[in-house]
Amino acid sequence: MIDQFIIELQKSISLFKPEATLAVTFVVALIADLIFKKSKNISGYISLIGFIVTFYFLFWQKGQNYGTFTQMLSVDPFALFFKFLILLTSFFIILMSFFSKELYINNRSLGEYFSLIAGMTFGMFLLVGANNLIMIYLAIETMSISSYILAGYTKEIHRASEASLKYVIFGAVSSGLMIYGISILFGLTGTLNLFEINNFIANNNVNIYALFFSVFLILAGIGYKISAVPFHFWTPDVYEGAPITITALLSVASKAAGFAVLIRFVKAAFIDNTQLDSEGIWILISNIDWRFIIAVLSVLSMTLGNLVALWQTNLKRLLAYSSIAHAGYMLMGVAVMTDAGVTAVMIYFASYLFMNLGAFFVVTLLANKIGSEDIDDYKGIGYRAPILGVCMVVFLLSLTGLPPTFGFIGKWMVFSAVLESNFIWLAVIGVLNSVVSLFYYVKIFRNMYVRGVEENENKENYQFHPIAIIVLLLLAIPTILFCLYPGPIANWAAASVGIFLG
Amino acid sequence: MLSDFGIVLLFLITGFVFVALGLITAAIIRPHNPNPVKQSTYECGEELISGSPWIKFNIRFYVVALIFLLFDVEIVFLLPWAVVFQQLGWFAFIEMAVFVLILLAGLAYVWAKGDIEWEKPKPYIPSLKDLVVERKQHFAE
Amino acid sequence: MFQSVSLEYFLILAAVLFSIGSIGVLTRRNAIIIFMSIELMLNSVNLTLVSFASFLGDSAGMIFVFFVMAVAASEAAVGLAIVLALFRQKQTVNVDEVNIMKW
Numbered sequence A: 001m002i003d004q005f006i007i008e009l010q011k012s013i014s015l016f017k018p019e020a021t022l023a024v025t026f027v028v029a030l031i032a033d034l035i036f037k038k039s040k041n042i043s044g045y046i047s048l049i050g051f052i053v054t055f056y057f058l059f060w061q062k063g064q065n066y067g068t069f070t071q072m073l074s075v076d077p078f079a080l081f082f083k084f085l086i087l088l089t090s091f092f093i094i095l096m097s098f099f100s101k102e103l104y105i106n107n108r109s110l111g112e113y114f115s116l117i118a119g120m121t122f123g124m125f126l127l128v129g130a131n132n133l134i135m136i137y138l139a140i141e142t143m144s145i146s147s148y149i150l151a152g153y154t155k156e157i158h159r160a161s162e163a164s165l166k167y168v169i170f171g172a173v174s175s176g177l178m179i180y181g182i183s184i185l186f187g188l189t190g191t192l193n194l195f196e197i198n199n200f201i202a203n204n205n206v207n208i209y210a211l212f213f214s215v216f217l218i219l220a221g222i223g224y225k226i227s228a229v230p231f232h233f234w235t236p237d238v239y240e241g242a243p244i245t246i247t248a249l250l251s252v253a254s255k256a257a258g259f260a261v262l263i264r265f266v267k268a269a270f271i272d273n274t275q276l277d278s279e280g281i282w283i284l285i286s287n288i289d290w291r292f293i294i295a296v297l298s299v300l301s302m303t304l305g306n307l308v309a310l311w312q313t314n315l316k317r318l319l320a321y322s323s324i325a326h327a328g329y330m331l332m333g334v335a336v337m338t339d340a341g342v343t344a345v346m347i348y349f350a351s352y353l354f355m356n357l358g359a360f361f362v363v364t365l366l367a368n369k370i371g372s373e374d375i376d377d378y379k380g381i382g383y384r385a386p387i388l389g390v391c392m393v394v395f396l397l398s399l400t401g402l403p404p405t406f407g408f409i410g411k412w413m414v415f416s417a418v419l420e421s422n423f424i425w426l427a428v429i430g431v432l433n434s435v436v437s438l439f440y441y442v443k444i445f446r447n448m449y450v451r452g453v454e455e456n457e458n459k460e461n462y463q464f465h466p467i468a469i470i471v472l473l474l475l476a477i478p479t480i481l482f483c484l485y486p487g488p489i490a491n492w493a494a495a496s497v498g499i500f501l502g
Numbered sequence B: 001m002l003s004d005f006g007i008v009l010l011f012l013i014t015g016f017v018f019v020a021l022g023l024i025t026a027a028i029i030r031p032h033n034p035n036p037v038k039q040s041t042y043e044c045g046e047e048l049i050s051g052s053p054w055i056k057f058n059i060r061f062y063v064v065a066l067i068f069l070l071f072d073v074e075i076v077f078l079l080p081w082a083v084v085f086q087q088l089g090w091f092a093f094i095e096m097a098v099f100v101l102i103l104l105a106g107l108a109y110v111w112a113k114g115d116i117e118w119e120k121p122k123p124y125i126p127s128l129k130d131l132v133v134e135r136k137q138h139f140a141e
Numbered sequence C: 001m002f003q004s005v006s007l008e009y010f011l012i013l014a015a016v017l018f019s020i021g022s023i024g025v026l027t028r029r030n031a032i033i034i035f036m037s038i039e040l041m042l043n044s045v046n047l048t049l050v051s052f053a054s055f056l057g058d059s060a061g062m063i064f065v066f067f068v069m070a071v072a073a074s075e076a077a078v079g080l081a082i083v084l085a086l087f088r089q090k091q092t093v094n095v096d097e098v099n100i101m102k103w
Helices: A002-015 A017-035 A042-060 A077-097 A101-107 A111-129 A133-151 A158-189 A194-203 A208-225 A234-241 A244-270 A290-309 A315-335 A339-370 A386-400 A406-420 A424-449 A466-484 A487-495 B004-029 B060-072 B074-083 B090-112 B128-140 C007-027 C031-056 C060-090
Strands: A073-075 A271-276 A282-284
Touching: A017 A042, A017 A111, A017 B090, A042 A077, A042 A111, A073 A077, A073 A111, A077 A111, A077 A244, A077 A339, A077 A466, A077 A487, A101 A339, A111 A133, A111 A244, A133 A158, A133 A208, A133 A244, A133 C060, A158 A194, A158 A208, A158 A234, A158 C007, A158 C031, A158 C060, A194 A244, A194 A271, A208 A244, A208 A290, A234 A244, A234 A315, A244 A271, A244 A290, A244 A315, A244 A339, A290 A315, A290 A424, A315 A339, A315 A406, A315 A424, A339 A386, A339 A406, A339 A466, A339 A487, A386 A406, A386 A424, A386 A466, A406 A424, A406 A466, B060 B074, B060 B090, B060 C060, B074 B090, B074 C060, C007 C031, C031 C060
Parallel strands: none
Antiparallel strands: A271 A282
16 A cells, blocks of 8 residues: 555656656756856746756656646646646747847846746646646636736836736636635535546436536636636736736647636546537536536637727737737637647647747837837837738738638638537637728738838848747748648647547 | 523623723713814824835744744644543654654745844934934924 | 534635635725635635545545645745835835736
């Protein structure tokens, strides 16, 4: 008994290496900042090294399917896919931060900034594998508390403090709601383990109203993280106020972690995992129709996000609303509750990573030069910064979901998954929304290339650091390349759809 | 026997009686002899001369409170550990030592960053002239 | 000790506390009081967890309470630090005056 426990523990620890590396990176980066006070970037470099080591350990987790630490955390292909996405995002964010002027003004110390990114990555790693409600709560809080601080890191800029305050208040309330839901769910089922909850609901008669209430509260907490309407209120303000790099991190990595935990929570706790119905749709074990509820959230998110984005003038705020809309598209994939839907969400995230990070990096680089994120200040900028302009066009095409880009593949997979499971009304609303989104993406394009050409004719081009251009191309080339060769990522996602089930 | 609610009720009654007893006794014993000075508001010893009493506290108090808050919660974890310490032995001791060490590292970090240095406020030393002016204004009102 | 007080009373008390906390968050305008209300919400959750744990005889709920307390403290610390940063700029803790970004 004890021997078996020790063997399990050893295996768990050996599978915990990536997370442990991140935790060590966090601490070492902090201490290095104390020791080497002269160099501002030292903790950034240490974080990059830590991330590379984590990549190495992640490769060794390939094919594992195990519930570590008495099923607290699962190490499975599904978690691995999201861990790769999150780590890649954090890696790019640190690279982007080196070129962000707003972080470096006022002689600011950046040690905590870089180490908190590592800490936040650690929280997200725990979140994508969490199998226990305690673990979900702790991981969400690790991630959130780091992001509260990061959102207000440029604290002498008024907008950043305001964003941070709004974020922390909304965040604390939503995590309060979530944990109240968890406490009721614990009372109903007598356990915090998702598989045991599943087992209990399947074999016992649970009060359906209490179950609905508690799970809805938990969904509110997760919905806050993925900024789905009606839990989206913080998103535009925080995205506008936070440093651009952090906005990018929140919009990609923390959303990916939120989606991973949403899918795992629904699938591990409320799905009959022994059988599928004739059309490959997961069978819900309780009488509550979660499919319809998530579909409604999805429709609300994409419609509100796209419509409000139409009259935004600040580019960061526009991208915030567009990210709400993208959360809506991805929720469609969750709502259908088939393996195809989840695969589509994963591919969508892979595309979203490149296109969204790319768009935010262009905004960062241009904000360094023109000191503004207002769309009206982008007039004629496509001619003064040719490479950035072309890259931005690629990212915008991809965000809209037009053919020669990766975004098209993601959207196509989601829509085909929705159609396969006969959610035709949902697909129709999704397509209509994509058309609406074209309007505001074209608005950016028009400002960059069509308007204000004469004023900028004789001005010289902006100069950018060559490494910044390389990083930008590293984001732009995959956006096109993976449309032409989507095979590897699509196969990987399809193979990673299985989650650890008790 | 009393139920648990009975005990709560007993506490409530005792609380009410305790307060009421004091007030009633005082009302019976005390002499009733009011004058304007006695009826004026008691404001920390003396009447307000000028300015608002709602001054801003030194912002450093909040920073110290924040740091205290973090170490305060340590006790929550130490208490149950202390209760079962006898049964767990050295392993538990080492575990808790690691935990406390992590928190101490946090304290060291705060110290090295200079966040527990007491930022001395510049004291406001009123000159005699200011005081005289204030007094005059006060009496003029 | 609490055998004679049934579970429902604890749950109702917790629900009332939670409602008071959430109403406080929605109606109060002072950031510090908002954080106090959030603490009230979290403490009502703790009460729910502890009473369920003692009712079910499962200590997992009590362990959860420790984590909730630790997280609540760190959340409050970060929240207060952010309020401080804002206070240094605007000399106010009123959330209605924190409104440069709208729609």
